Amino acid sequence: MKVLLLKDAKEDDSGLDPYIQELRLCGLEATLIPVLSFEFMSLPSLSEKLSHPEGFGGLIFTSPRAVEAVKLCLEKDNKTEAWEKSLKDRWNAKSVYVVGSATASLVNKIGLNAEGAGSGNAEKLAEYICSNGLLGEQRSRSHAPGSLQLRQKCATQFLPTSGAAALSVTSSGPSSSNSCTQSSLAV
Numbered sequence: 283m284k285v286l287l288l289k290d291a292k293e294d295d296s297g298l299d300p301y302i303q304e305l306r307l308c309g310l311e312a313t314l315i316p317v318l319s320f321e322f323m324s325l326p327s328l329s330e331k332l333s334h335p336e337g338f339g340g341l342i343f344t345s346p347r348a349v350e351a352v353k354l355c356l357e358k359d360n361k362t363e364a365w366e367k368s369l370k371d372r373w374n375a376k377s378v379y380v381v382g383s384a385t386a387s388l389v390n391k392i393g394l395n396a397e398g399a400g401s402g403n404a405e406k407l408a409e410y411i412c413s414n415g416l417l418g419e420q421r422s423r424s425h426a427p428g429s430l431q432l433r434q435k436c437a438t439q440f441l442p443t444s445g446a447a448a449l450s451v452t453s454s455g456p457s458s459s460n461s462c463t464q465s466s467l468a469v
Contacts, residue, residue: 283309283310283311284310284311284312284313285305285310285311285312285313286312286313286315287299287301287302287305287312287313287314287315288315288316288317289301289314289316289317290314290316290318291314291316299314302314320347322347322350322351322354325351325354325355325358328351328352328355329355329358329359329361332352332355332356332361332369332373333361333364333369335369335372335373335375335376336372338376339376339377340376340377340378340379341373341376341377341378341379341394342378342379342380342407342411343378343379343380343381343385343389343396344381344385344404345381345382345385346384346385346388348385349385349388349389349391349392350388352392353392356392365392365393366393370392370393370394373394374393374394374395377397377411378394378395378396378397379396379397379398379407379410379411380396380397380398380399380401380407381398381401381402381403381404381407382399382401382402382403383399383400385399386398386399397410398410398411
């Protein structure tokens with residue numbers, strides 16, 4: 283039986299897309315049709331911010347594409363040497379979070395130590411970050427650790443609310459006493 287597989291082709295060690303291989307094992311003949319295109323956004327801003335870890339409380343990677351964007355910035359702007367010499371260590375001294383294990387694996391490959399791989403989605407990662415009092419968070423006395431109000435504030439401040447943006451780079455200024463964190467870089 284023939285099926286349409288609506289995705290970009292990705293090769294593994296055998297040179298075939300793993301979906302094609304698995305479907306073939308089940309007796310299906312898959313035809314790949316790429317239906318999405320992708321474009322990185324805000325790379326100059328991201329590159330500049332990556333050079334100044336002192337201005338942020340941490341990094342939050344929301345997808346494997348976000349890691350690709352960081353790698354692209356480092357290569358394009360000849361920052362690979364600076365990354366290896368000091369920037370990587372300066373970012374590792376801060377909190378680095380990821381949504382999912384695929385993103386965690388890629389973050390580890392660029393030399394960063396990530397947390398939150400088991401979260402699986404942005405909402406659960408925001409809950410993990412806020413309930414554990416991470417990213418240098420400052421809470422008012424009226425907010426109990428992990429409170430819903432605090433988690434919602436963190437999620438809306440630092441995690442993308444829709445999949446519409448391919449790459450999101452945000453930072454905030456100094457936080458108020460009931461905000462999740464002083465400043466964070468979400469990619």
